[in-house]
Amino acid sequence: MQRHTTEPEDSTVKLTCPTTPWLAPSAVFAIAALLSLSLATLGIAERPAPQDVLNQLSGVEAAAAAAQTTTIQIAAHRGGYANDKSDNAPENSVANIRNCQSKGFQIYETDIRRTKDGHFVIVHDPTIDRESTGTGSARDFDLADLKKLNKRFRDRTISEHRVATLDEFLVDGKGRVVFKADLKPGVNQYFKEIMSVVTRHDAIDGIIFRVPYRDVNLYADYRADGVPYSRTLLMFMVSRMQQVDDIKKRFDSSWIQVNVKKDEPANPETLKLIRYATDQGMLVEAHAEGTEKDWQALIQAGVRMFHTNKPARMKAFLRKFELQNQSEN
Numbered sequence: 001m002q003r004h005t006t007e008p009e010d011s012t013v014k015l016t017c018p019t020t021p022w023l024a025p026s027a028v029f030a031i032a033a034l035l036s037l038s039l040a041t042l043g044i045a046e047r048p049a050p051q052d053v054l055n056q057l058s059g060v061e062a063a064a065a066a067a068q069t070t071t072i073q074i075a076a077h078r079g080g081y082a083n084d085k086s087d088n089a090p091e092n093s094v095a096n097i098r099n100c101q102s103k104g105f106q107i108y109e110t111d112i113r114r115t116k117d118g119h120f121v122i123v124h125d126p127t128i129d130r131e132s133t134g135t136g137s138a139r140d141f142d143l144a145d146l147k148k149l150n151k152r153f154r155d156r157t158i159s160e161h162r163v164a165t166l167d168e169f170l171v172d173g174k175g176r177v178v179f180k181a182d183l184k185p186g187v188n189q190y191f192k193e194i195m196s197v198v199t200r201h202d203a204i205d206g207i208i209f210r211v212p213y214r215d216v217n218l219y220a221d222y223r224a225d226g227v228p229y230s231r232t233l234l235m236f237m238v239s240r241m242q243q244v245d246d247i248k249k250r251f252d253s254s255w256i257q258v259n260v261k262k263d264e265p266a267n268p269e270t271l272k273l274i275r276y277a278t279d280q281g282m283l284v285e286a287h288a289e290g291t292e293k294d295w296q297a298l299i300q301a302g303v304r305m306f307h308t309n310k311p312a313r314m315k316a317f318l319r320k321f322e323l324q325n326q327s328e329n
Contacts, residue, residue, distance in 0.1 A: 072299065072318060075107035075180050075285065076100055077309035078124060081154060090151040092122045092131070093161040094172050101176040105311045107208075108177040112166055112194065113184045119143040120166035120194060123184075132163055139186075166194070170201040179207045180235065180307075188215060195227050204228055208255060210235045213243050220250055235285060244277045255305070257285045265289040266297035278302030292317050 079100040081091035089099035092110055100108045111124040115138055123138045125131060134141070134149040143165070151161040173179060183191070188211070198204055211219060213236050223229050235255040236247045247253050258274050261267065265286070277284050278301075286298055288308035295306070295317060308314045 071304060073106045073305040074104075074311050074314050074318075075109045075305055075307045076103075076105035076311035077109050077307065079108045079110065080105055080311045082310070082312060085153040085155060085157065085159075088159070090131070090153055090159050090161055092124060092164060093151050093159075094164045094168050095161055097169065097172050097176055103312065104315060106178065107180050107305065108173065109180045109182070109210075109307060110169065111182050111184055112187055113138040114187050114190055115139065115141055115143045115146060117142040118193070120187075120190075120197060121146060122164040122166065122169055126184075128163070133158060138163075166197050167201065170198065170203040170206065173206060174201075174203065181207055181209050183209065183211065188218060191219070191222055192225070192227050195222075199228050204230055204233065208232060208235050210237065210257060212236070213238050213247075216246065216250070223251070238277075239273075241273060241276050244273070244280060244282070248280050248282070254283055255285060256282045257307075258303075260286050260289050260298070262289045266294040266301075271297060271301040274298065274301040274303060288314055 078091040079089075079093075079096040080103060081089075081096070084090050084096070087096075087099050089096040097108060110122055112120050113123045114120055121138055121143070123131060127137050128134045128141075128146075128149070129136075130152065132149040132151055134146070138146065146163050149163060151159045151163060153159055169179060183194075187194075191209075195204075198207060211234055216236065219234060229251075231252055231254045234251060234253055235257055236243070236251070236253060237257040237259055238244055238247065239259045244256065247256060256277050258270065258277060260270050264270075274284050274286070283304045284302050285305035285307060286303045288295060288306040288310070295314075298306075306314050
């Protein structure tokens with residue numbers, strides 16, 4: 001298998017590690033080619049690499065994983081859309097996949113809905129009104145009719161782009177980003193069909209599904225029924241240690257989201273839960289709520305992925321601390 005490196009246009013960080021055609025979530029947190037920023041460089045204390053993660057990998061992935069605790073990932077909400085019109089890349093469009101990659105955002109957060117005729121499409125809102133030239137719910141459209149509509153930019157002007165399908169995202173995203181997908185209401189009952197799409201495109205290492213803990217039994221049943229599974233596939237959202245223990249026991253997931261409070265994201269109880277999940281060998285995601293001081297505290301506790309609707313701001317925050325540390329040294 002041929003290996004290669006790519007470099008986002010706007011980045012000054014050199015790419016040094018090889019990548020596979022799919023940037024596997026099991027290694028994506030560790031591969032420098034994804035523009036991850038070193039916490040050692042940021043002057044933030046490291047936590048030991050979970051040994052069970054290292055035991056799952058070999059070769060370049062193992063070498064990368066050995067340093068995974070010094071890596072932060074940016075999950076860009078709907079791929080990032082602050083400059084959607086000037087970038088000619090509306091949120092959740094196929095064009096925005098390459099835009100997300102070019103800006104150095106490693107994870108593309110997105111949303112999946114189902115059409116009336118059983119196709120899976122990338123739509124965030126309950127209706128398509130804001131995002132397209134149509135009106136109503138995606139579930140009330142056949143795919144062919146949905147494809148006749150144009151995507152809108154956030155200023156409501158009309159773009160040349162069309163509503164994207166999950167198939168299109170998986171094809172165009174291969175080797176560029178890893179998707180972190182939310183299943184919108186009612187879609188989780190079609191998870192088996194969604195995984196058929198994922199496996200058809202050989203993309204199980206290119207997507208993470210973020211799911212609520214309340215659905216833990218549903219996904220356990222899917223797994224028991226033989227739906228394809230990997231440790232990186234599901235990211236459960238948790239708020240208590242008992243939930244962490246349950247996920248560890250039943251799924252042995254690599255990723256987990258610790259829910260944070262908007263008004264006090266780095267409170268002692270949240271930081272304690274983050275440290276606990278990290279000690280169980282899990283990689284923790286959190287929303288980038290609060291201030292830069294809060295973000296630093298979350299990183300110190302063990303957060304290794306930030307979900308944010310302002311990914312450029314998060315990237316600038318990480319850069320600032322990198323440069324600050326370099327000047328001090």
